[in-house]
Amino acid sequence: MTVLILTCEEDVTTDMVIVHLNATGVPVVRLDPADLTNGVALSGEYVHGAFRGHLSSAGRLVSIEGLRSVWVRRPGAPAANAAGASAWLAEESSQALYGMLRGSGARWMNHPDAAVRARHKPWQLHLAQRTGLPVPATLITTFPQAAREFAERYPDLVVKPVSGAHPQDPPRAVPTSRVAPDADFTAVAYGPTLLQRRVAKSADIRLTVVGERMLAARKAADPDADPDLVDVRYASSAVPWRPVEVPPRIADAVRAYLRGAELAYGAFDFAEDADGTWWFLECNQSGQFGFVEVDTGQPIAHAIARWLARPVADAQPEHANCTGSAMP
Incomplete structure (x- = not known):
């Protein structure tokens, strides 16, 4: 087949x-x-x-x-x-x-219906909180006054797109950016704006999940990096990604997240703070993994291939089919 x-x-x-x-x-x-x-x-x-x-x-x-x-x-x-x-x-x-x-x-990675739902950032944050993942304080608003009040409660903020890439041709990624202390939030009225409490990162974490297999990588924060460059995709750094163990509590919560989202694959981004807490930022249901595999040698592509190649006879019941089973 x-x-x-x-x-x-x-x-x-x-x-x-x-x-x-x-x-x-x-x-x-x-x-x-x-x-x-x-x-x-x-x-x-x-x-x-x-x-x-x-x-x-x-x-x-x-x-x-x-x-x-x-x-x-x-x-x-x-x-x-x-x-x-x-x-x-x-x-x-x-x-x-x-x-x-x-x-x-056929088995899906990922089912189109689940993939559409999984892209909604507000829903991601809700599911992450519900399954036990730490989530930074977040506001999505078109009310300038609400943004100002949120900034008063959380003076150190980042702003990021709600949906992801800007619909240009070709599409362009919009970086997460730090909000200036004297920011004018008037423009919030012209489109939904996602504001989030900035996590003072000791490292970025990328956790790639294929079925039940978890492959986590850690990129330590560069002490010489510009503190205003908070998006790891755009901050130039010689620090490589390194394999890291997944804390058991995070692993349990991620499994629950994937079951709730009905996903067989997810690329989770976390910000690790000085206390070692992994703060959930997002789960990309079709996230890239090549850059992590190149740095760490983790067999992500092989894990995906094994999941896709599994005989149909090994498929789980419909409610479990989306999350797959442990790879042999």
Whole structure:
């Protein structure tokens, strides 16, 4: 049976996983839903209560009922590259592709419905708090006065986007930034703004979870770094990521988070303070992992490949299927 990977052409991180899948002899088809009607084709017939269909990409044909797993990595919007691209065609293509895949019986990393919900930052913070993860004081508001009052209670703040990347072409990441002590919050009225108490970091923590397997890495804070550069993605530092053990209490809470979110994969970001507390910042359901694997040597790509390659017969019941099981 075949592993289907839905991702964009530029996603080189996926190649790291495909190498391991190829080494085990598991068939793999990689395609971008954005190429539907322009290099990617689909067909499905409703027969005896199920769709029997096929997907075609780059000259390869795969039966939908012959899928063992689907990795929704970083797919483009359906039919975005079609000659007659439109919002209508995108919706038609999305309904056709994901509608048929939902009935395939394959395991998902991650299921589209769970992935959409998991991207909502307010929901993430709520779930993290509920499952026992420490969460910094946070405000999301369009009321300038509320922002001013929050800043009075927590004078040291950061501001970050609620949704993630800015929708440019290509999309650009918006860095988490420190809020100046004399900040004017008038502009808050023009769009939802996420303010959060800054954690005085001793280190950044990236915890990558594949099924039940946890691979954590720690990047110690550079004592010579600019204190206003709080986003680890943009702060230049020679300090490498190093493997680190996950505290048992955090491990239990993360497992509960993934069960609640129905995710098989999650990339968690924490800020470690001087007391060693891991403060939850976010969980990216399709977060990058290549940079951590390069620094630490942790076998993240191999763990993903093993999860995707697991026979369908090993699948768990529906409610547990999203979180997977321990990797052998």
